[in-house]
Each structure stands twice: as structure tokens, then as C-alpha cells.
Amino acid sequence: MPSLQSLRRKISSVKNTQKITKAMKMVSAAKLKRAQDRILAARPYAHQLREVMGHLSERVxxxxxxxxxxxxxxxxxxxxxxxxxxxxxxxxANILRQAVVFLEEQSRQGKQVSVSLAGRKSIDFFRRRNWKIRQQWGGVFDRLSFEHALDIGQNIISQYQEGTFDHLYVVYNEFKSVMQQQVIIEKLLPIESVQEPGGREKPVEAGSYLYEPDENELLATLLPKHFEIQTYRVLLESAAAEQAARMTAMDGATRNAGELIKKVTLFYNKTRQAAITKELMDIVGGAEALK
Amino acid sequence: MAGSAMTTSSGKILLEVVTPDHRLLSKEVDYVSAPGSEGDFGVLPGHCHFLTTLRIGELQYRIGEQTEYMAVLWGFAEVTPTKVTILAEIAEKAEDINVERAEDAVRKAEERLERGGLPSEVEEARVSLEKARLRQKIAGRHRQQAGSRLL
Incomplete structure (x- = not known):
């Protein structure tokens, strides 16, 4: 049977852990609010731009x-x-598992695969594995800004144009709700037209569409912009999803710690009472013997 | 040409203005005029497909008799027969413009222009002067309109 002292220590240690998880939950709740506002604000622009790009890429x-x-x-x-x-x-873990499945699948098809990594956790993971790492960005989420998206976007675009790779996919967590994140694998390059659900107008033939300035100049400004915005959106999605995931995880941890405390405290009280009863019995027994 | 394409409900166009940090406007309007990089253009329902870059300028839209103004700074516009999408880097509604700040910015930019300096600095000052003047102009229109409504 564990000693009363060790049980007391155990209780106070779990209580400390609970304090930490509770604080982390509060912090991520505050960060989540901010991250959520940012992604909700950025989505309309990204989606509209993607729609415009979709129309455009069908025609040009x-x-x-x-x-x-x-x-x-x-x-x-x-x-x-x-x-x-x-x-x-x-x-x-969800992201990395899907990433590995995807990479294995692609290399089975005879594709030459490499990875670019954003976020320290993926860097730690892939460092110990045999996939070719082309580029990595650690610490972007501490202070996520559009500059990061520009940095990543421009690096990828220039590598793509030099022909380092021919297809680019991205895997990330989409922020669906506070309780739900969804792993998404999306093709980013070359830019494909978007299939909208449901019926949609037929693509207009090239002749009936006006461009100002001319088509090529327009594409040259619109396409890189589109890619940077999509990169930015993906980073924001992931940032919001991360805080949501942490909040949920820490909420669970706090609750579990509470349950553990209850259980150990009950056990502690039982043990204490048993010890007291035993001592009483000893005294009563001793007094009885003296008679 | 415009007549045959006017099959949309009540012959209105959906105007959407979005910037990277929020959706500013989504409204059914009768007429839109926007500052294209190669000149201003006006859109009525049934306009042909059109895609252009935008410069710094004034966006107007009309619902019934009511005309509203907005400042847009760079970006893109896509026009379809039923919809105008403005993807602006920055966009501000007339009533949201801070007039004092714009006046301040005009003064500062003018000072910087007079002082001269590197070509890039002069260019920067010129752009901020243009931005500030635009904001002033649009805020002015808004005030005028509010005044005439009172009369």
C-alpha cells in the first residue's frame, strides 16, 4: 500500500499539472479567437480570387x-x-500520417517526391526520415503575417519556374469549427480550374472576354498574387485549427486531471481512515490487555 | 446586345467588394463605375465578360436614385453579365474615411514632395498624396450628399 505521504505528493503533482493545462487552455482560447477572426476575414477574398482564377484558367x-x-x-x-x-x-500526427501515405503513394507511381516543410513539428518529423527535404520554414506561426506567405510563396514559385518540381501539393489542417479540423490535400501548382458544386454557366469562349491591360500582363500579376493569397489562407487555416486543437486537447487534459485528483483523493482518504482505525484498534487492544 | 442578356431577376447586378481582410460589400445594384487601370468603366446589367486591374480611384454604385461612393486602391475587377467582383487591396466606404487623417496625410505628402529626395521616396510620396486626395474627395462627396439629404 502506498504511504500517505506519497499519495499527498501525487495529488499535489496532478493539481499542478491541471493548473498548467488550464492556463494553456485559456491562452489558446484567446489565441483561437484572434486566429479565427483572421481566417474568417481572409476567406472571402481568397475564395473570390480563386473563382476569378477558375474562370480565367478555363479560357486562356x-x-x-x-x-x-x-x-x-x-x-x-x-x-x-x-x-x-x-x-x-x-x-x-494526423497531418504527418496523411503526408507519409501521400508520399508513399506517389513514389509507388514512380514519381520523384520531395517535401517543403512549414512548422517545427514537421521539420522534427522529417529530419529522421528518408524523404528529401527541399526547404523548411520553422517558427512561422509565432507571429504569422502575410510576409511569411510571401516568403514561402515566392520561394515555391521561383523553384517551380526553374523546374525543380512539376506538381505541387499542400497538406494542411482546415479549420472547420472549434471541435473539428480536417486534413486536406490540395493541388496548388499548376493552377487548375475550380469545379464548383452544382450547375454552372458554360465557359465563355475566349473571343467574348475583354481584358485590360492585355491578357498576358494581367496573368503575370494575377497568378503569383493568387498563389500567395492561397498560401496565406492555408497558413491561416492551419494556425486557427492548431489553436482549436490545442484548446480541445487541453480542455480534455484538465478534465482528466480533475478525475484523477478525485480518484486519488478518495483513495488517500480511505487509506488515512484505515490507518486511523488500525491505530485505534491497537490502543483498544493494548488497553484491553492491561486489564 | 445588353437588352438580350438582361434576363437576370429585376435587371440588377450583384456587386461584391472584398479585400484581403474582409468582405466590405455584397449588394444588388443598378449601376457600377470603377477605376480600371486603363480608364474608368461603367457597368450596367448584361455587361460582357471583362477582367481588369484597378488603379487608385473612386468606385461608385447606384441603387435606385441613391449613389454611393467608395475608395479603392489597386486590385482586380471581374465583370460578368450578372455580377461585379472587386478584389481590392484596400477599399473604404465614404462614411468610414477619417477626414482629419486624410488631410494630415495630404500635408505630409506635399511636404515630402517639396523636399524631394531619392526617386523612390518621391514616388512613395506621390502615391500617398494620391491616396490621401482620393480619400478627401470621397469623404467630401459623402458629406455633400448627407447635406443635400437634409435640405
Whole structure:
């Protein structure tokens, strides 16, 4: 039977842990609010831009801009977006598992795969494995800004244009709600047209569409912009999802700690009472013997 | 040409203005005029498909007799027969413009222009002067309108 002292220690240690998880929950709740506001504000722009791009990419000659051009090469790049910090439940594990499945699948098809990593957790994970790491960005989520998206976006675009890889996919956690994150794998390059659900107007033939300035100039400004905005959106989604995952995980941890405290306290009280009863019996027994 | 394409409900166009940090406007309007990079353009329902970049300028839209103004700074516009999408870097409604700040900015930019300096600095000052003047102009229109409504 454990000693009373060790039980007391155990209780106070769990209480300390509970304080920490509770504080972390509060912190991530506050951060979540901010991250959620940012992603909700950024979504309309990103979606509208994607819609415009979709209309455009159906009509223009794909050869007219490198970001639209479909290439036959088999070099595939996967941009993996995880968090910088842990203690957020299965957030990173889900991403990394899907990423590995995707990479294995692609290399089985004879594709040459490499990864770009954003977030320290993916860097730690892939460092110990045999996939080729092309580029990594750690610590972007501490102070996420559009500059980070520009940095990542421009690096990827220039590598893509140099022909380092022919296809780019991204895997990230989408922020669905506070309780729900969804792992998404999306193709980013070359830019494909978006399939909208439900019926949609037929693509208009190239002739009836006006461009100002001319088509090529427009594409040259619109396409990189589109890519940067999409990168930004993906980073914001992941940041919000991370805080939501952490909040849920820490909420669970706080609750579990509470249950553990209850259980150990009950056991502690039982043990204490048993000890008292035993002592009483001893005294009564001793007094009886003296008679 | 416009007549045949006017099959939309009540012949209105949906105007959507979004910036990277929020959706500013989503409204059915009768007429839109926007500052294209190669000149201002006006849109009535049934306009042909059109895609353009935007410069710093004034966006107007009309619902019935009511005309509203808005400042837009760069971005893109996509026009379809039933919808105008403005993807602006910055956009401000007339009533949200801070007039004092705009006046301040005009003064500062003018000072900087007079002082001269590196070409990039001069260019920067010129752009901020243009931005501030636009904001002043649009805020002015808004005030005028509010005044005439009172009469």
C-alpha cells in the first residue's frame, strides 16, 4: 500500500499539472479567437480570387503563363504544414500520417517526391526520415503575417519556374469549427480550374472576354498574387485549427486531471481512515490487555 | 446586345467588394463605375465578360436614385453579365474615411514632395498624396450628399 505521504505528493503533482493545462487552455482560447477572426476575414477574398482564377484558367491558353502550364515531368513536391509547438492533440500526427501515405503513394507511381516543410513539428518529423527535404520554414506561426506567405510563396514559385518540381501539393489542417479540423490535400501548382458544386454557366469562349491591360500582363500579376493569397489562407487555416486543437486537447487534459485528483483523493482518504482505525484498534487492544 | 442578356431577376447586378481582410460589400445594384487601370468603366446589367486591374480611384454604385461612393486602391475587377467582383487591396466606404487623417496625410505628402529626395521616396510620396486626395474627395462627396439629404 502506498504511504500517505506519497499519495499527498501525487495529488499535489496532478493539481499542478491541471493548473498548467488550464492556463494553456485559456491562452489558446484567446489565441483561437484572434486566429479565427483572421481566417474568417481572409476567406472571402481568397475564395473570390480563386473563382476569378477558375474562370480565367478555363479560357486562356495554358501555355501563356508558366504557372498554368501542365508539365509532364514526374517531380512532385508536397508542402507540409504543421504547428511549431506540440500539446495540441492529434493535430500534427494526423497531418504527418496523411503526408507519409501521400508520399508513399506517389513514389509507388514512380514519381520523384520531395517535401517543403512549414512548422517545427514537421521539420522534427522529417529530419529522421528518408524523404528529401527541399526547404523548411520553422517558427512561422509565432507571429504569422502575410510576409511569411510571401516568403514561402515566392520561394515555391521561383523553384517551380526553374523546374525543380512539376506538381505541387499542400497538406494542411482546415479549420472547420472549434471541435473539428480536417486534413486536406490540395493541388496548388499548376493552377487548375475550380469545379464548383452544382450547375454552372458554360465557359465563355475566349473571343467574348475583354481584358485590360492585355491578357498576358494581367496573368503575370494575377497568378503569383493568387498563389500567395492561397498560401496565406492555408497558413491561416492551419494556425486557427492548431489553436482549436490545442484548446480541445487541453480542455480534455484538465478534465482528466480533475478525475484523477478525485480518484486519488478518495483513495488517500480511505487509506488515512484505515490507518486511523488500525491505530485505534491497537490502543483498544493494548488497553484491553492491561486489564 | 445588353437588352438580350438582361434576363437576370429585376435587371440588377450583384456587386461584391472584398479585400484581403474582409468582405466590405455584397449588394444588388443598378449601376457600377470603377477605376480600371486603363480608364474608368461603367457597368450596367448584361455587361460582357471583362477582367481588369484597378488603379487608385473612386468606385461608385447606384441603387435606385441613391449613389454611393467608395475608395479603392489597386486590385482586380471581374465583370460578368450578372455580377461585379472587386478584389481590392484596400477599399473604404465614404462614411468610414477619417477626414482629419486624410488631410494630415495630404500635408505630409506635399511636404515630402517639396523636399524631394531619392526617386523612390518621391514616388512613395506621390502615391500617398494620391491616396490621401482620393480619400478627401470621397469623404467630401459623402458629406455633400448627407447635406443635400437634409435640405
Amino acid at each position: 491558353n495554358r501555355a501563356s503563363h508558366p504557372l498554368l502550364q501542365r508539365r509532364d515531368g514526374n517531380a512532385t513536391e508536397l508542402l507540409v504544414i504543421t504547428s511549431d509547438r506540440g500539446l495540441c492533440g492529434a493535430f500534427n
